[in-house]
Each structure stands twice: as C-alpha cells, then as structure tokens.
Amino acid sequence: MLEQALHKHFGYSAFRTGQKEVIEQLLAGRDVIALLPTGMGKSLCYQLPAYLLDAPVLIVSPLLSLMQDQVDQLRQFGEKRVVALNSFLTVQQKRYALHYLHEYRFIFASPEMLMQPQVKERLQQMKLGLIVADEAHCISQWGFDFRPDYLRLGEIIPMQHKPPILALSATATKSVLHDIETYLHMRSPFYFLHSVNRPNIHLAKHFFQHKDDKINWILEHVQTTAGPGIIYTQSRSKAESISLALLERGIAAAAYHAGKEAEDRQFIQQQFLVGKLDWIVATNAFGMGVHKGNIRQVIHEFMPANIANYMQEIGRAGRDGQPAVASLLYAEGDEQFAQFIVTEDLPKALHIEQYLRNRDKPMRMLEDGSISETAFRVLHYWMQQESNEEVQQRLQQMEVNKYKAVHEMLQIIQSTTCMREQIVHYFGQQLTEKISNCCQNCGLVFEEILAAKQHEEATEQSLTWQARLRRILLAE
DNA sequence: CGCCCCTCCTGTAGAGGAGGGGCGGTGCGCTACT
Numbered sequence: 001m002l003e004q005a006l007h008k009h010f011g012y013s014a015f016r017t018g019q020k021e022v023i024e025q026l027l028a029g030r031d032v033i034a035l036l037p038t039g040m041g042k043s044l045c046y047q048l049p050a051y052l053l054d055a056p057v058l059i060v061s062p063l064l065s066l067m068q069d070q071v072d073q074l075r076q077f078g079e080k081r082v083v084a085l086n087s088f089l090t091v092q093q094k095r096y097a098l099h100y101l102h103e104y105r106f107i108f109a110s111p112e113m114l115m116q117p118q119v120k121e122r123l124q125q126m127k128l129g130l131i132v133a134d135e136a137h138c139i140s141q142w143g144f145d146f147r148p149d150y151l152r153l154g155e156i157i158p159m160q161h162k163p164p165i166l167a168l169s170a171t172a173t174k175s176v177l178h179d180i181e182t183y184l185h186m187r188s189p190f191y192f193l194h195s196v197n198r199p200n201i202h203l204a205k206h207f208f209q210h211k212d213d214k215i216n217w218i219l220e221h222v223q224t225t226a227g228p229g230i231i232y233t234q235s236r237s238k239a240e241s242i243s244l245a246l247l248e249r250g251i252a253a254a255a256y257h258a259g260k261e262a263e264d265r266q267f268i269q270q271q272f273l274v275g276k277l278d279w280i281v282a283t284n285a286f287g288m289g290v291h292k293g294n295i296r297q298v299i300h301e302f303m304p305a306n307i308a309n310y311m312q313e314i315g316r317a318g319r320d321g322q323p324a325v326a327s328l329l330y331a332e333g334d335e336q337f338a339q340f341i342v343t344e345d346l347p348k349a350l351h352i353e354q355y356l357r358n359r360d361k362p363m364r365m366l367e368d369g370s371i372s373e374t375a376f377r378v379l380h381y382w383m384q385q386e387s388n389e390e391v392q393q394r395l396q397q398m399e400v401n402k403y404k405a406v407h408e409m410l411q412i413i414q415s416t417t418c419m420r421e422q423i424v425h426y427f428g429q430q431l432t433e434k435i436s437n438c439c440q441n442c443g444l445v446f447e448e449i450l451a452a453k454q455h456e457e458a459t460e461q462s463l464t465w466q467a468r469l470r471r472i473l474l475a476e
Numbered sequence: 477c478g479c480c481c482c483t484c485c486t487g488t489a490g491a492g493g494a495g496g497g498g499c500g501g502t503g504c505g506c507t508a509c510t
Contacts, residue, residue: 062503062504063503063504064503064504086504086505087504087505087506110503110504110505111504112503112504112505113504113505116505141502142502142503146501146502146503147502147503147504149504211479234500234501235499235500235501236500236501237499237500257501258501258502258503283501283502284501284502285501285502285503305501333478336477336478337477337478337479337500339477340477340478340500341500341501342501344477344500344501345501345502374502374503
C-alpha cells in the first residue's frame with residue numbers, strides 16, 4: 001500500500017491532490033507530466049518513489065540554491081544517500097561522488113553539469129530508477145535562448161532500460177507542455193494538470209500617465225496596505241532605488257537581484273521568509289523555490305514579458321489560501337521596454353556571419369566583446385544543430401514569438417473583459433467558478449479583500465510612525 | 477529602443493535646451509587574477 005509507505009518514510013497519513021496518481025503511474029513505469037500548484041508537495045512525487053525503487057533517482061534542478069534546499073530537507077528527514085552534483089564540489093569531492101554515484105538514493109544536478117562528458121558517460125552506464133525535471137517549464141523558458149543545455153537533457157536518458165521520467169511544474173501552457181514532452185523524449189506521458197486559476201489571488205491593474213507616477217503609487221500604497229509582498233521591477237537599479245525609498249519611509253524592505261552576492265541574496269530571502277522583512281523589491285531573479293505562505297501582495301512595477309511569467313510571479317502570493325492581491329502597474333509605452341529586454345540578447349544575423357568566419361575557432365568571437373557570453377552559447381548550440389539558414393530563420397522566429405508574447409500580455413492589460421478568464425483561457429483551460437472581487441475589469445474593491453488584515457495592522461503598535469501620521473493627516 | 481544624466485552651448489546673465497553616452501533580466505561552470 002502506498003499510504004503505508006508514505007507513513008513509514010515521511011510520517012504523513014494521507015496524500016495531497018495528485019500525488020498518489022502521479023506516483024502510481026511512475027511506479028508502473030510510465031512517464032508523467034504533473035502540473036501542481038507550488039507548495040502542494042511536488043517533491044514528494046519523486047521522494048516517495050525513491051524508497052520504492054531499487055535504483056537512484058536523478059533530479060535535474062535549475063538553481064543551485066534550490067538543489068541545496070532540497071538536499072537539506074532530505075537530510076533533515078534522516079536521508080544520508082543524497083548528493084548535489086554541482087560546482088560547489090571540489091575536484092576530489094566530485095570524483096568521489098561520481099565513483100559512488102550508483103550508491104546514492106537521490107542525485108541532484110544542473111543541466112550544465114549533466115552535459116559534462118564524464119558525468120554523461122557515468123550516467124549512461126548506470127541504472128536509474130527515475131529521472132525528474134524539477135521546474136520543468138525551464139526547458140521551454142530557458143532552453144531556446146538562455147541555457148541551451150536544457151534542450152539536451154534527452155542525451156542522458158538511456159536508450160535501453162529507460163527509466164520513467166517525471167516533469168514537475170506549477171504553470172505551463174500547451175506549447176510549454178509540448179516542449180517538455182519533446183525534449184525529455186517522453187512516450188505518451190500521463191498528464192496530471194491542476195487548474196492554473198488561483199481564486200484567492202485578486203487581479204488589480206492601474207494605469208499611469210508617467211512612469212514616475214508608478215513609483216509614487218507604490219510608495220503610497222505600500223505604506224497604507226498590508227504586506228508581506230513582492231515588488232517586481234524591470235531593472236536592478238530600480239529595485240535598489242525603490243527599496244531604499246521604502247526603507248526611508250520606515251518599511252522593512254530589501255532589494256534582490258542577480259547583481260548581488262549569493263550570500264546576500266540568501267540572507268535577504270531568509271529574512272523575508274521568517275518575517276523580518278515585509279517587502280522584497282526584486283527583478284525576475286527572485287521567486288523560484290521561495291516557499292512563503294503568507295505573501296499578501298505582488299506588485300508589478302513593469303509589464304511582464306509574457307503571461308506565463310506574470311502567472312508565475314503572482315502565483316507566489318496567497319499560498320496559505322488566504323486572500324491576496326496582485327497589482328499590475330502600466331504606463332503607456334511600457335511594452336517597448338519589455339520587447340527590448342527579451343530580444344536584446346538574442347544572437348543577430350551579423351553574429352552568424354561572424355561565427356562562420358571564425359568557424360575553426362568560434363570562441364574568438366568572444367574576445368572583442370561583440371557578442372555576449374549568453375548569445376554566443378545560444379548561437380553555438382544552434383549552429384551545431386542546424387544549417388546557417390535554419391539558424392537565421394529560427395532566431396528571427398524567436399524574436400517574432402517574443403514580440404507576440406509581449407503583445408498577448410498587453411492585451412490582458414488593455415482589455416476590458418475578465419482578466420482571469422483570459423489568463424486561464426491562455427493556458428488552455430476553462431474557468432469554472434466566478435468569484436467576487438475577481439479582477440479590475442469585473443470590479444474590485446481593494447479594501448474588501450485585505451480589509452481584515454488592514455484593520456489588524458492599523459491597531460498594531462508595529463505600524464510605522466510615518467504611516468500613523470499619514471492616517472491622521474490624511475484621515476485614511 | 478527609450479530613459480536618464482551629464483556636458484556643452486549660448487553670449488555675457490542665468491538658465492534652458494540640444495546632443496552625446498551609458499544603461500538595461502534570468503544561471504550554470506570554469507578560469508584567471510588578486
């Protein structure tokens with residue numbers, strides 16, 4: 001009985017939605033794509049099978065920090081046969097880990113590490129019980145133009161004695177599901193798809209004449225409403241300046257972006273998790289693997305580049321099931337920047353010519369700085385897959401697709417019909433129930449949603465003196 | 477591409493506008509250098 005195994009290894013008495021179905025299929029040897037809302041115990045879907053299979057489980061993870069969290073969690077459960085194969089290991093540790101790889105129960109690794117010849121060869125000789133792609137939407141989101149090793153995961157799957165493959169994610173469109181299936185070489189996978197709709201997240205949007213007005217709105221809004229929350233900004237510098245402005249107003253806020261030291265990032269995330277920080281002002285670097293239940297607000301200072309990103313980012317709110325608000329701020333022309341940022345680092349036609357001229361030693365292209373490291377890696381990958389003409393076409397198509405995705409997001413912003421319905425429809429699903437205070441277009445009274453919370457805060461002593469003064473002076 | 481910031485220009489005072497330059501997201505692994 002699966003329930004008995006669940007109780008024996010993890011001490012739980014019952015499965016959560018989807019877990020049992022997914023595990024049953026995996027144990028029967030079938031590939032599975034599971035879309036489960038975050039925080040609903042996605043990791044158990046591979047952790048339990050690991051104890052019922054007689055071979056190691058390989059988990060492909062997008063972030064080192066995520067890997068570390070999962071390793072720590074398993075160790076807390078008393079599991080010793082667990083390893084994270086990544087650049088944190090010394091040469092000796094890595095050699096040791098590879099030598100005894102078959103003895104581990106859980107092997108975590110990044111796609112880049114898996115593509116190293118020594119690692120790949122070692123895995124190919126080994127029997128694996130299960131291969132897991134955690135946050136599997138990364139295959140589609142990052143594989144084509146950022147981390148091409150994500151498209152090469154199929155190379156580590158043994159042809160003979162192929163283990164079942166599990167793809168886990170919280171949000172994926174039909175086309176993302178298709179990419180996952182293709183690049184993981186899945187054979188008629190079992191789908192467990194939870195609804196992408198999150199009824200407790202209310203969708204607000206606000207329009208502004210000038211970009212600066214958005215900042216003023218944020219400063220005002222954050223001082224008078226309930227946190228904790230995340231503010232997503234378009235650039236690192238803006239994340240810094242807004243968090244500073246909030247700090248000056250007595251709000252416990254911090255900035256988070258990829259320009260910060262790994263140590264600082266970890267510290268800030270930790271402080272937010274334990275409630276010492278109320279607001280995180282971040283670029284899209286923040287979020288994956290952040291398990292905080294009581295996030296009440298997500299504010300977008302800029303326009304997300306596509307609907308999937310928007311859903312992922314607002315989906316970090318209200319995981320405790322309590323009401324939360326996602327506020328999307330828009331000023332005319334914001335789509336220009338969104339378009340620029342997502343296409344700026346794509347390899348261009350001139351890079352293909354340059355690549356062909358340096359065919360014998362393409363790395364030379366990097367020397368004069370005419371191409372970024374990312375763009376070079378992406379170009380190099382595609383040039384090995386396809387002809388010049390095909391690569392050129394592909395890159396153009398990528399650009400077109402990215403513009404199209406920005407436009408789809410813009411339509412949600414500009415339309416006057418239910419935002420939720422449009423979003424759910426975009427993911428190929430249907431909206432089954434109608435909620436009150438659904439979205440800006442259906443009618444939304446902010447105070448009604450977080451009213452109880454705000455009242456509580458108003459009487460709290462922890463209210464900042466600025467906010468108290470503001471209430472008195474402005475009679476709010 | 478659009479923004480922000482800085483410098484320069486004008487024409488003899490102080491400030492406003494033109495024009496140029498810099499900047500702008502996401503992560504892995506690895507290497508060279510301090």
